Amino acid sequence: MNTDRYRFPFALLTALATLGLVCMGGLVTSKGVGMAVPDWPTSFGYNMFALPVNQWFHGGVFDEHTHRLWASSVGLLVVLLTRWMGGSPARKPLAVVGLLEIIAGILLLRLGPEWKGGGAFLASIGGVVMLAASIPGWRSPAEGILPRLAWMAFLLVQVQGLLGGLRVVLDKALVGHVTLGTLFGLVHGCLGQTFFVLLGVIALLSSPWWARLPVHGGLQGRSEVRGLLLAIGLVALQLILGASMRHQHAGLAILDFPLAYGRWWPLTDPESVARYNQVRMDESTVTAFQIQLQMMHRLGAVAAVVAILTVSVRVGRRFGWGSPLGRGAMVWSGIALGQFTLGMLTIWTNKAADVATAHVAGGASLLWLGTALILTARRLTMPASSGTESSRVPGLSRVAVQGTP
Amino acid sequence: MKTLVPVAATVIAAALPLSAAEINGKVTLKGTPPPAAVIAAVKADANCGKVAVGEAKSRVYVVGANGALANTVVYIKKGLEGKTFPAPTAKPEIDQKGCMYYPYVAAVMVGQKFDVKNSDPFMHNVNATPKVNKGFNFAQASQGQVNEKSFDKAELGVRFACNVHPWMIAYVNVMENPFFVVTDESGAVSIKGDIPDGKYTIEAFHQKAGTQVQEIEVKGGKATVDFSFEVKS
Numbered sequence: 001m002n003t004d005r006y007r008f009p010f011a012l013l014t015a016l017a018t019l020g021l022v023c024m025g026g027l028v029t030s031k032g033v034g035m036a037v038p039d040w041p042t043s044f045g046y047n048m049f050a051l052p053v054n055q056w057f058h059g060g061v062f063d064e065h066t067h068r069l070w071a072s073s074v075g076l077l078v079v080l081l082t083r084w085m086g087g088s089p090a091r092k093p094l095a096v097v098g099l100l101e102i103i104a105g106i107l108l109l110r111l112g113p114e115w116k117g118g119g120a121f122l123a124s125i126g127g128v129v130m131l132a133a134s135i136p137g138w139r140s141p142a143e144g145i146l147p148r149l150a151w152m153a154f155l156l157v158q159v160q161g162l163l164g165g166l167r168v169v170l171d172k173a174l175v176g177h178v179t180l181g182t183l184f185g186l187v188h189g190c191l192g193q194t195f196f197v198l199l200g201v202i203a204l205l206s207s208p209w210w211a212r213l214p215v216h217g218g219l220q221g222r223s224e225v226r227g228l229l230l231a232i233g234l235v236a237l238q239l240i241l242g243a244s245m246r247h248q249h250a251g252l253a254i255l256d257f258p259l260a261y262g263r264w265w266p267l268t269d270p271e272s273v274a275r276y277n278q279v280r281m282d283e284s285t286v287t288a289f290q291i292q293l294q295m296m297h298r299l300g301a302v303a304a305v306v307a308i309l310t311v312s313v314r315v316g317r318r319f320g321w322g323s324p325l326g327r328g329a330m331v332w333s334g335i336a337l338g339q340f341t342l343g344m345l346t347i348w349t350n351k352a353a354d355v356a357t358a359h360v361a362g363g364a365s366l367l368w369l370g371t372a373l374i375l376t377a378r379r380l381t382m383p384a385s386s387g388t389e390s391s392r393v394p395g396l397s398r399v400a401v402q403g404t405p
Numbered sequence: 406m407k408t409l410v411p412v413a414a415t416v417i418a419a420a421l422p423l424s425a426a427e428i429n430g431k432v433t434l435k436g437t438p439p440p441a442a443v444i445a446a447v448k449a450d451a452n453c454g455k456v457a458v459g460e461a462k463s464r465v466y467v468v469g470a471n472g473a474l475a476n477t478v479v480y481i482k483k484g485l486e487g488k489t490f491p492a493p494t495a496k497p498e499i500d501q502k503g504c505m506y507y508p509y510v511a512a513v514m515v516g517q518k519f520d521v522k523n524s525d526p527f528m529h530n531v532n533a534t535p536k537v538n539k540g541f542n543f544a545q546a547s548q549g550q551v552n553e554k555s556f557d558k559a560e561l562g563v564r565f566a567c568n569v570h571p572w573m574i575a576y577v578n579v580m581e582n583p584f585f586v587v588t589d590e591s592g593a594v595s596i597k598g599d600i601p602d603g604k605y606t607i608e609a610f611h612q613k614a615g616t617q618v619q620e621i622e623v624k625g626g627k628a629t630v631d632f633s634f635e636v637k638s
Contacts, residue, residue, distance in 0.1 A: 036568040059569035172540035
């Protein structure tokens, strides 16, 4: 039975599950419950998968523990995706990785009782990878770059899981004046978005839509591609700024919008900052740096929205509003405006957890759709005779041949 | 025998150089702070709602009669250099009750042991995030569980939080000497102990209102110090 046609639905499922995971992580940070379970990979000393339900369904534990279980499920999906996209050639390397993880897990178990949870967890991951390697069938690898992208996702999901765990375990360790918990949380947040984009790209490139994409190899539009790259660069910068603000767990640094402490640009001298803190009725105390960070995020939001709207208009005019790129650009603009609105609402609701989380999801969606537009635009504007690119992106060789007059 | 004890104590006290001193005063707040916000999450939580005591409110500013400001740490900051003091043997307690911390602001001396207690019939985690001292985060799963803790270095405003119920916040101040007090709703300052006559710098620290210092002189074992914070809206 040829199961290749199910690769796309499975990749889509994995990408959607990852978006859900990003949202769950966003909720954990928004609610400030990331440390509700003080240990990792165990949960209150239990094997993560065996935590009693009455402990799971308890305040912030529910969000944090659900995030962990959801992440484990995404990990399982990614392992299967790697095996499926990689075909038979993926079996051996998967078996080697799985075996190494089992051995490492057993060695950890021998180190002492404090390593018991970690050892068991690593060994069980190795077991899952070994099981994936042993799956019969799924012989032919996906075409083009997809197997490599899947391997990248395989690597990232493990790094991301480790970062999430270290964020808990090393929460109190200091590097200078910053805790490793904050640093790992920041990287974990940004990498989570990147990981989602990667899985979204895998889903896109394995989709029938991508294979059926109208062939216009050699179309003019390189400047639009550059515009898209600039806009997505701004979106990425916004995500980093946003993650930096969120992972300091300092509450909203500025409580009003569009003004900031009643001015277009707030005063940040020590006396003014002390005055701001005096009248904050939440428990947080903000610093001048945090106030400036939010101002940068505000300015970045304006710049990103303007860039997205501008490049979208140019894309629509160049490729036609009815073309896949034109339609995608319109959706991208809509999400950008929605994201801007969510940013305002985040302030006006004093960072209500659901609104702030929707803002995180909006950022991830912007990043993914922008990446999809760039890939599509590059495909359509690639010189028809180019062979180098076509060998890298699935379907491109077919496009190039069909597009050659 | 019983009657001899106070007599003997009086004789011994009279024979020793008397250095017991008292620094008195008051902490007040001028201006009108934002009203205390009701913490609706307490009642909304399935567990906390059952044990909540009254209506939980933010304790950022607790102001008594005539502007008396509670939750201010007043302590001798300078003037005792070179002297060492043993940590008090008294063991303060930080209790988690009705999904709130009591007290909201506490103070201990470096090395002084204190208890963290869970009086609620369900789990809290205790996540202390100091900037100078070593932090900790542990779960207290059962009602009545007590964990003994201490800090090694002086530090103001060590934040304690329960991430299971993220509105639960308390602050522990770690002092270098035993001459400190945390004001209650009377705003009263009363620091007693073996404080030799001389000049001292006294600091008052409130988590939101800020920090103030005053130079005082203890003469004949007595001194007065008043602090007046102002909140500008």
